[in-house]
Amino acid sequence: MAQKPSIPKGTRDFSPVEMVKRNYIFDTIKEVFQLYGFMPIETPSMENLSTLMGKYGEEGDKLLFKVLNSGDFISKVRDEQLQERNSAKLTTKISEKGLRYDLTVPFARYVVQHRNDINFPFKRYQIQPVWRADRPQKGRYREFYQCDVDVIGSNSLLNEVELIQIVDEVYRRLQLNVVVKLNNRKILAGIAEIIGEAEKIIDITVAIDKLDKIGLDNVNKELEEKGVSAKAIETLQPIILLSGTNAEKAAKLKELLADSEVGMKGIEELETVFNYLDKLDVKTEVELDLTLARGLNYYTGAIFEVKSKDMEFGSITGGGRYEI
């Protein structure tokens, strides 16, 4: 070999030793998924760009790996389009396909495309690699696996409960101590409603999340800097300081959100899930966490996140309820 062999930045080779360990994780997860009646599907590495574009925001579009059209693709492009030097516009002329960026969008495409053949409620799991043209960093790769489990076509909160049971079972088998953080988009919408700052809900949750680190005064200062009105900050105080057991938090929220229909609906959903969990043998701690706002624009009900209790670490599992 003339040149030192290498692989693209942000991709990885896995040795046999590493693969045995990776498969231990995948196999454990798969076994538990199947225990709960989920079946596997796979979708192609490439999707049509029309399926992928616009689903991940403007930034996401830039992070899609695009596949050049086959053949002499440039000969069909007009001179002025080349002269323009506009990458986004030129891309539509020379590329029709892209590598999948996550498993959710291809899955939504799958459900719509095969809706007449699918047995609803559709319980599927999918373990496949995804690709993102991110700048590679420590712990961030351009090719990595996702392990998704979803139920489509059922509004029942029993699905939320079973997903928490799956989390409980997977991490019990892997012998990891975790905590499940649970929130509900409707509660956040209710909070936004009663303080009249709907568009600042993300700023608000980010600020509340810092309470332990920076203290109440600094949280309030940050809210003020973000343009939240003094009156709204005043109304938010009991929400920021919400503490106690899940039942105590829910009871307090009911008082605070009494005037918000959507907020009350969110609390009711949360209480239903907690009531189920009380009756089941779920050992994992499940905690109501109002600061949980991952992918807020996307979720419509429950929002989940799982954190390791042994290590300071970002989330190791996450998800929620959405509309497709």
Add this chain to the structure above:
Amino acid sequence: MKDVSGVGISFGADRIYDVLEQMDKFPEETAATTKVLFINFGEKEELFCLPILSQLRANGINAEIYPASHKMKKQMTYANNKNIPYVIMVGESEMEEGVVSLKNMETGDQEKLTPEQLIEKLA
């Protein structure tokens, strides 16, 4: 599709890997996929070993034979690097008695076993 609701979660395999690694929670056995290696001493020994190797595999025991009768040291190094917990050695006396010598790579203990005893021990 109108009014179709879904709910799901995604497990972060890479992060779970890092936590398991740091907490030292990967099970020991996952490091070694082959349970036993037949050391290869030559053609005659090979013919004696191959049916026993097939029997082990038929009983679900991960087993392999070193593909050529290279130096003993080279074959043992291969077993060590692959974290194989047992090796089997077969010479003249074993073939006469119809047994194999099973060596525990960790303790160094060695014992003679019939194919049946071997399967019972490794299964």
